[in-house]
Amino acid sequence: MSAATPPVSIARLAADLAARRVSAAELAQDALAAARAQTSLNAFVTLDDAGATAAAQAADVSLARGAAPALTGIPCAHKDIFCTDGVRTTCASRMLEQFVPPYDASVVERLKAGGAVAIGKTNLDEFAMGSSNENSAFGAVCNPWDPTRVPGGSSGGSAAAVAAGIVPFATGTDTGGSIRQPAAFCGITGLKPTYGRVSRWGMIAFASSLDCGGVLARSAEDCAHVLGAIAGHDARDATSVDRAAEDYVGALQQPLAGLRIGIAREYFGAGIDDAVAHGVRAALAELEKRGAKLVEVSLPNAHLAIPAYYVIAPAEASSNLARYDGVRYGHRCANPTSLEDLYTRSRAEGFGAEVKRRILVGTYALSAGYYDAYYLRAQRVRRLIANDFTAAFDTCDLIAGPTTPSVAFALGEKSGDPLAMYAADVNTVAVNLAGLPAISLPAGFDRGLPFGLQLIAPAFAEARLLTAGHALQQATDFHTRRPDADSHGSRRPGVPA
Amino acid sequence: MSTQWQPVIGLEIHAQLATHSKLFSGAPTAYGAEPNTQAAAVDIALPGTLPVPNRAALEKAIAFGLSVDATIARDSVFARKNYFYPDLPKGYQISQYERPIVAEGRLAVRLDDGRTLDVRIERAHIEEDAGKSLHDAFHAATGIDLNRAGTPLLEIVSAPVLHSAQEAVAYMRTVHTLVRWLGICDGNMQEGSFRCDANVSVRPAGVEKLGTRTEIKNVNSFRFVEKAIEYEIERQIRALENGETIVQETRLYDPAHHRTRPMRSKESADDYRYFPDPDLPPLAVDEALIARVRDGLPELPQQRQARYVAALGLPEADAAQLCADRATADYFEAVLAAAPGEAKVCANWVLGELAAALNDAAVPIERSNVSAAALAGLLVRVREGAISGKTAKEVFAAMWAGEGDADSVIAARGLRQISDSGALAATIDAVLAEFPKQTADYRAGNEKLLQFFVGQAMKRTRGQANPQQLNALLVEKLAG
Numbered sequence: 001m002s003a004a005t006p007p008v009s010i011a012r013l014a015a016d017l018a019a020r021r022v023s024a025a026e027l028a029q030d031a032l033a034a035a036r037a038q039t040s041l042n043a044f045v046t047l048d049d050a051g052a053t054a055a056a057q058a059a060d061v062s063l064a065r066g067a068a069p070a071l072t073g074i075p076c077a078h079k080d081i082f083c084t085d086g087v088r089t090t091c092a093s094r095m096l097e098q099f100v101p102p103y104d105a106s107v108v109e110r111l112k113a114g115g116a117v118a119i120g121k122t123n124l125d126e127f128a129m130g131s132s133n134e135n136s137a138f139g140a141v142c143n144p145w146d147p148t149r150v151p152g153g154s155s156g157g158s159a160a161a162v163a164a165g166i167v168p169f170a171t172g173t174d175t176g177g178s179i180r181q182p183a184a185f186c187g188i189t190g191l192k193p194t195y196g197r198v199s200r201w202g203m204i205a206f207a208s209s210l211d212c213g214g215v216l217a218r219s220a221e222d223c224a225h226v227l228g229a230i231a232g233h234d235a236r237d238a239t240s241v242d243r244a245a246e247d248y249v250g251a252l253q254q255p256l257a258g259l260r261i262g263i264a265r266e267y268f269g270a271g272i273d274d275a276v277a278h279g280v281r282a283a284l285a286e287l288e289k290r291g292a293k294l295v296e297v298s299l300p301n302a303h304l305a306i307p308a309y310y311v312i313a314p315a316e317a318s319s320n321l322a323r324y325d326g327v328r329y330g331h332r333c334a335n336p337t338s339l340e341d342l343y344t345r346s347r348a349e350g351f352g353a354e355v356k357r358r359i360l361v362g363t364y365a366l367s368a369g370y371y372d373a374y375y376l377r378a379q380r381v382r383r384l385i386a387n388d389f390t391a392a393f394d395t396c397d398l399i400a401g402p403t404t405p406s407v408a409f410a411l412g413e414k415s416g417d418p419l420a421m422y423a424a425d426v427n428t429v430a431v432n433l434a435g436l437p438a439i440s441l442p443a444g445f446d447r448g449l450p451f452g453l454q455l456i457a458p459a460f461a462e463a464r465l466l467t468a469g470h471a472l473q474q475a476t477d478f479h480t481r482r483p484d485a486d487s488h489g490s491r492r493p494g495v496p497a
Numbered sequence: 498m499s500t501q502w503q504p505v506i507g508l509e510i511h512a513q514l515a516t517h518s519k520l521f522s523g524a525p526t527a528y529g530a531e532p533n534t535q536a537a538a539v540d541i542a543l544p545g546t547l548p549v550p551n552r553a554a555l556e557k558a559i560a561f562g563l564s565v566d567a568t569i570a571r572d573s574v575f576a577r578k579n580y581f582y583p584d585l586p587k588g589y590q591i592s593q594y595e596r597p598i599v600a601e602g603r604l605a606v607r608l609d610d611g612r613t614l615d616v617r618i619e620r621a622h623i624e625e626d627a628g629k630s631l632h633d634a635f636h637a638a639t640g641i642d643l644n645r646a647g648t649p650l651l652e653i654v655s656a657p658v659l660h661s662a663q664e665a666v667a668y669m670r671t672v673h674t675l676v677r678w679l680g681i682c683d684g685n686m687q688e689g690s691f692r693c694d695a696n697v698s699v700r701p702a703g704v705e706k707l708g709t710r711t712e713i714k715n716v717n718s719f720r721f722v723e724k725a726i727e728y729e730i731e732r733q734i735r736a737l738e739n740g741e742t743i744v745q746e747t748r749l750y751d752p753a754h755h756r757t758r759p760m761r762s763k764e765s766a767d768d769y770r771y772f773p774d775p776d777l778p779p780l781a782v783d784e785a786l787i788a789r790v791r792d793g794l795p796e797l798p799q800q801r802q803a804r805y806v807a808a809l810g811l812p813e814a815d816a817a818q819l820c821a822d823r824a825t826a827d828y829f830e831a832v833l834a835a836a837p838g839e840a841k842v843c844a845n846w847v848l849g850e851l852a853a854a855l856n857d858a859a860v861p862i863e864r865s866n867v868s869a870a871a872l873a874g875l876l877v878r879v880r881e882g883a884i885s886g887k888t889a890k891e892v893f894a895a896m897w898a899g900e901g902d903a904d905s906v907i908a909a910r911g912l913r914q915i916s917d918s919g920a921l922a923a924t925i926d927a928v929l930a931e932f933p934k935q936t937a938d939y940r941a942g943n944e945k946l947l948q949f950f951v952g953q954a955m956k957r958t959r960g961q962a963n964p965q966q967l968n969a970l971l972v973e974k975l976a977g
Binding site: 082083089091096099101102103105200201202203204205207208209235236237238239315316318319321322323325327328329339343363366367368371375 | 538541543544545546547548549577579581583586588589641768770771772774775776777778
């Protein structure tokens with residue numbers, strides 16, 4: 001496979017593998033070669049040739065025997081925040097540059113069991129803190145549609161790797177939009193499941209009550225295949241919900257008729273580019289044509305999501321990242337002169353600027369005398385936001401809006417202005433505060449750059465998101481577009497298939 | 498006229514819950530293993546690991562709460578206590594802060610002077626222990642042993658209602674008895690399974706407002722708790738009488754010099770930034786679980802003590818001593834079951850001969866050389882009159898030394914009493930014949946001579962005559 005090959009679905013790849021028209025070993029080698037051919041994207045932190053080769057060989061053996069699990073032999077990549085047994089897991093941080101976990105994250109384990117072949121670890125914003133993938137200790141990732149632009153973050157490497165055709169899918173994590181926003185910026189499909197649907201075991205924590213593992217792939221259909229493999233209860237995560245995964249692939253064929261899609265007024269508010277708003281409405285019109293019913297809904301507290309999020313997430317992060325103290329693993333400063341010196345220099349050298357900023361903000365928010373005014377208040381706001389969704393779902397089945405206010409911005413454009421960067425998360429963070437599932441679907445192009453439609457569902461209604469997403473992708477071809485050099489910037493947006 | 502001062506003391510007791518595995522991981526909790534061999538990925542806080550609560554620890558905490566008539570929270574919350582220390586792997590301790598599992602209980606504490614204190618227990622919460630820093634194990638470096646990290650603790654917090662070191666220790670002992678009785682803590686103070694922090698302040702008698710308190714950290718013996726509190730009370734009174742003010746601070750007890758000294762102020766000035774642990778949903782406890790734990794509770798020490806007094810007629814002091822630990826009380830009941838009807842005699846033996854032998858041998862009652870059944874066998878022989886109470890002590894000593902049960906010792910040593918009235922009558926006849934003068938004197942009114950005849954008869958039977966029977970027969974024969 002190369003970047004120029006038209007996208008092939010996971011189902012099609014699986015059929016080719018089952019029929020032995022292609023081997024898992026060939027797919028793995030192609031993926032590794034594609035990754036190496038596009039190192040300028042900086043999508044990968046680590047390529048695991050040996051692991052991929054061994055896994056592909058095992059996949060070929062089980063394919064030859066027949067009755068292999070659904071993802072057997074399908075190449076993939078893991079965001080470098082999922083622990084991988086024997087393969088270093090850096091969180092794109094100097095702090096964990098040399099950290100090799102002795103165990104697999106639940107998501108990694110389940111995909112292994114499902115037969116998927118991981119070729120490496122993708123780049124990200126350090127500890128998943130960022131919306132541009134510029135906060136990586138290993139350098140920024142470029143957007144395959146335009147290398148001068150960001151791919152989004154924090155799952156920027158995963159999004160770029162899928163968009164560039166290196167792998168059919170990659171894992172990601174979404175704390176405030178970190179799957180959906182890069183999916184939108186890179187023209188692919190990103191699914192953030194319900195909080196508790198996918199185990200967090202082995203997923204290195206940023207903000208525990210918001211972090212959610214999920215998938216970036218080319219289509220809703222591909223997302224359905226992967227979600228089926230990673231969803232389910234895990235006793236090692238106390239927040240994992242004991243509820244059986246559904247038949248997500250089966251859900252793709254469900255009719256749209258009667259599905260009420262609530263258009264959230266607030267998601268089309270000030271700051272949303274006209275082209276994006278227009279394109280998203282056009283995509284929704286396609287769903288209407290297929291039987292969905294569009295209704296107006298309101299989420300009156302939507303404007304409070306960003307301030308609440310940027311208190312809660314840093315507060316949890318300040319505590320979650322306390323373990324990186326230079327004592328047991330991770331970066332340790334040279335020749336510490338005292339315990340305090342060990343802590344101070346190890347952490348000062350190991351963490352990047354954005355991580356430090358959030359640790360400081362979070363520590364402040366939790367401090368005696370400020371706790372009530374910040375953390376407790378933010379938690380109250382969080383409840384209001386969740387209540388807004390509950391009320392809105394009385395009159396609709398899904399809530400829709402643009403995933404991001406604009407297409408991908410330029411590298412460096414916002415890196416000096418954290419508040420402007422945070423503000424771009426306006427449509428995604430509320431979903432994490434409420435713990436709901438959401439999907440970003442390619443919905444058009446503005447000046448040659450993709451943007452996304454976000455659909456939000458009630459808790460555990462991932463199947464509904466996939467039904468609607470698949471319906472949209474039956475009606476449009478945005479998800480099949482590829483960032484080929486010759487077509488870059490020349491495509492006309494919004495042409496249905 | 499100098500001020501009268503009233504000390505006010507509250508204790509925070511840390512009882513290690515006797516679970517097989519840790520509070521949030523599957524690693525074993527056994528004491529004394531090689532450093533860092535009992536620490537799982539969760540315990541060393543590897544990135545990506547998550548805590549999962551141990552249900553057994555929860556049930557043990559509920560058992561404690563029920564046994565002190567406390568309220569059991571239906572949804573208690575784990576909170577993170579954030580601070581940096583090398584033996585605290587996550588950089589925070591998982592504890593409970595605003596909503597502990599156990600709230601508002603009470604415990605009756607019997608004091609040495611016979612008074613009973615009703616001590617209010619404000620709360621008891623579940624938390625994990627930290628590891629250990631080994632400051633002397635390496636040259637110019639500190640070793641970290643994380644075997645203890647994540648071990649479940651129940652922190653039992655009393656209200657500030659204790660007014661002397663003696664009251665504090667009596668309360669601590671009562672809690673110690675209770676947690677061992679319930680089987681939720683092994684109570685081993687040397688291994689640190691049961692330790693306490695004491696909050697101490699003093700105020701002028703009659704004043705309601707509490708004085709500034711100091712906290713004495715981590716004292717792990719009853720004697721040291723008493724000494725530390727006594728020292729601290731005196732220190733505070735002396736300071737106040739010298740016009741100084743008490744600084745709220747954490748102090749350490751130095752057992753070598755029997756005094757307390759302040760810890761570095763940095764250690765006590767922490768802002769722990771408590772907040773609910775987002776990795777752990779509220780700990781749901783339903784009625785069924787509470788009912789199950791309640792059904793599994795043993796008869797509590799206070800209840801059993803009351804029963805010994807009311808139903809068995811034991812003196813308060815005996816009942817209290819027997820119920821000082823469950824093994825002793827259970828032993829006593831086993832003796833009584835096999836030798837029914839004589840509770841006081843059983844109690845005397847358990848608290849007397851047996852306790853002394855256990856103490857001398859430094860053996861716990863669970864591993865007593867003489868089983869409850871064997872002791873009962875001995876007591877039955879005494880009651881039957883086969884041996885005297887005095888002989889029984891000799892038999893017990895032989896049993897303790899491993900010479901077999903009561904019957905074999907009595908047989909082997911030929912200790913059976915002569916209770917055969919025919920044999921005793923013949924002996925008495927022989928004695929009276931040998932001492933005609935004394936017989937005549939007795940019959941003339943010198944009844945003090947009875948003991949002389951008893952002694953002579955005992956001499957002839959080598960002490961094996963049943964004394965009551967001998968007495969009765971002698972009186973009868975001498976009467977002519």
